[in-house]
Amino acid sequence: MRIEKAKRLEQIPPYLFAEIDKKKEEMRQRGMDIIDLGIGDPDLPTPRLIIERLKKAVENPKNHRYPSYEGMIKFRTAVAQWYEKRFGVKLDPRTEVLSLIGSKEGIAHIPLAFVNPGDYVLVPSPGYPVYRVSTIFAGGIPYFLPLLKENGFLPNLSKIPVEIAEKAKLLFINYPNNPTSAIAGKPFFEEVVAFAHRYQIVVCHDAAYSEIAFDGYQPLSFLQVEGAKEVGIEFHSLSKTFNMTGWRIGFAVGHSEIISGLGRVKTNIDSGLFQAIQEAGTEALYHFDTPLPEIIEIYERRRDMMVRGLQEIGLEVDRPKATFYLWIQIPGGYTSAQFATLLIEQAGIVATPGNGFGEAGEGYIRMALTVDEKRLKEAIERLKKINF
Ligand SMILES: Cc1ncc(COP(=O)(O)O)c(C=O)c1O
Numbered sequence: 001m002r003i004e005k006a007k008r009l010e011q012i013p014p015y016l017f018a019e020i021d022k023k024k025e026e027m028r029q030r031g032m033d034i035i036d037l038g039i040g041d042p043d044l045p046t047p048r049l050i051i052e053r054l055k056k057a058v059e060n061p062k063n064h065r066y067p068s069y070e071g072m073i074k075f076r077t078a079v080a081q082w083y084e085k086r087f088g089v090k091l092d093p094r095t096e097v098l099s100l101i102g103s104k105e106g107i108a109h110i111p112l113a114f115v116n117p118g119d120y121v122l123v124p125s126p127g128y129p130v131y132r133v134s135t136i137f138a139g140g141i142p143y144f145l146p147l148l149k150e151n152g153f154l155p156n157l158s159k160i161p162v163e164i165a166e167k168a169k170l171l172f173i174n175y176p177n178n179p180t181s182a183i184a185g186k187p188f189f190e191e192v193v194a195f196a197h198r199y200q201i202v203v204c205h206d207a208a209y210s211e212i213a214f215d216g217y218q219p220l221s222f223l224q225v226e227g228a229k230e231v232g233i234e235f236h237s238l239s240k241t242f243n244m245t246g247w248r249i250g251f252a253v254g255h256s257e258i259i260s261g262l263g264r265v266k267t268n269i270d271s272g273l274f275q276a277i278q279e280a281g282t283e284a285l286y287h288f289d290t291p292l293p294e295i296i297e298i299y300e301r302r303r304d305m306m307v308r309g310l311q312e313i314g315l316e317v318d319r320p321k322a323t324f325y326l327w328i329q330i331p332g333g334y335t336s337a338q339f340a341t342l343l344i345e346q347a348g349i350v351a352t353p354g355n356g357f358g359e360a361g362e363g364y365i366r367m368a369l370t371v372d373e374k375r376l377k378e379a380i381e382r383l384k385k386i387n388f
Pocket of ligand 1: 040101102103104105128174178206208236237238239245249250
């Protein structure tokens with residue numbers, strides 16, 4: 001039998017990291033020692049207290065059954081108290097908080113609740129690839145908002161043609177930003193709220209990196225801005241905040257109708273988040289003050305070392321205030337893909353080509369600070385030997 005895949009699969013490029021993984025494997029097979037700065041997956045362990053809580057929770061047979069769809073009220077209450085403590089924003093845990101099997105899961109499902117075939121979705125470029133793919137899966141049309149250096153990597157909403165804005169159902173934004181590591185202040189979020197009101201667009205702010213910030217900086221929640229809860233929701237994740245990427249735990253908060261729309265999609269697709277993991281997440285949210293200083297100090301040291309090293313080599317890179325990514329301008333004469341290939345072939349360094357995050361990412365590569373200082377030093381030494 002000939003297996004024919006659905007057209008929607010042909011519409012999406014291969015998942016960015018799948019391509020890089022292939023190249024990495026090829027070089028590894030040739031005996032190359034690979035320094036992987038490709039995927040933003042923390043190398044540090046989950047704090048011990050969270051692990052111990054999970055161990056206990058796993059023993060409880062009550063946690064072996066199907067969890068509730070929307071998340072345990074205990075976990076949602078922990079989210080609400082964390083939100084108030086961290087951002088000064090009050091949430092109703094029953095209607096304004098939803099557990100997610102990682103924030104990626106929520107981002108992948110949200111267009112199914114609000115986007116009809118042919119509707120536009122406003123998607124940042126460069127941006128986390130799931131915004132574009134989830135739009136396509138729902139039959140929507142991504143309209144890309146270029147994030148340019150001269151605008152501080154914020155989208156220029158006034159450049160969106162009125163006829164597109166009128167047909168747009170959803171706007172994705174993400175600060176602190178992956179891949180550019182840019183941050184957003186209150187004026188930008190206020191502009192987003194006004195824009196969303198004007199065109200009746202649901203705002204999805206992806207705050208997966210809200211707790212990875214440096215030099216004392218504390219990123220804002222979109223919901224801190226007046227009127228934000230009337231137009232949108234915010235996605236959060238425990239993945240980066242507590243080094244829990246493998247655990248799959250996140251949440252969405254905000255407008256109760258938007259939360260319930262996403263919840264309705266989820267009840268038809270998944271059966272909730274393993275309760276033992278929710279109990280461990282509850283412990284994390286009550287116990288720790290975030291950003292967690294012990295994690296932040298490590299990334300700060302890595303950032304400073306790597307930025308200095310890259311600048312000495314002559315590469316242009318800003319010292320980020322948040323996220324564990326470096327967004328590096330590539331030297332003239334190369335495309336992003338060519339430069340990434342050069343790095344892996346000549347130095348065994350995996351970096352992500354910027355165009356993989358969208359066309360406007362061309363001219364950049366992204367490096368993740370998710371390996372230790374010794375390896376980063378080694379990476380700099382190897383880079384010094386390349387003639388570019
Ligand atoms: C911008 C952004 N949003 C969301 C996610 C998904 O995180 P998770 O599904 O682990 O919560 C990631 C992961 O890298 C990300 O970079």
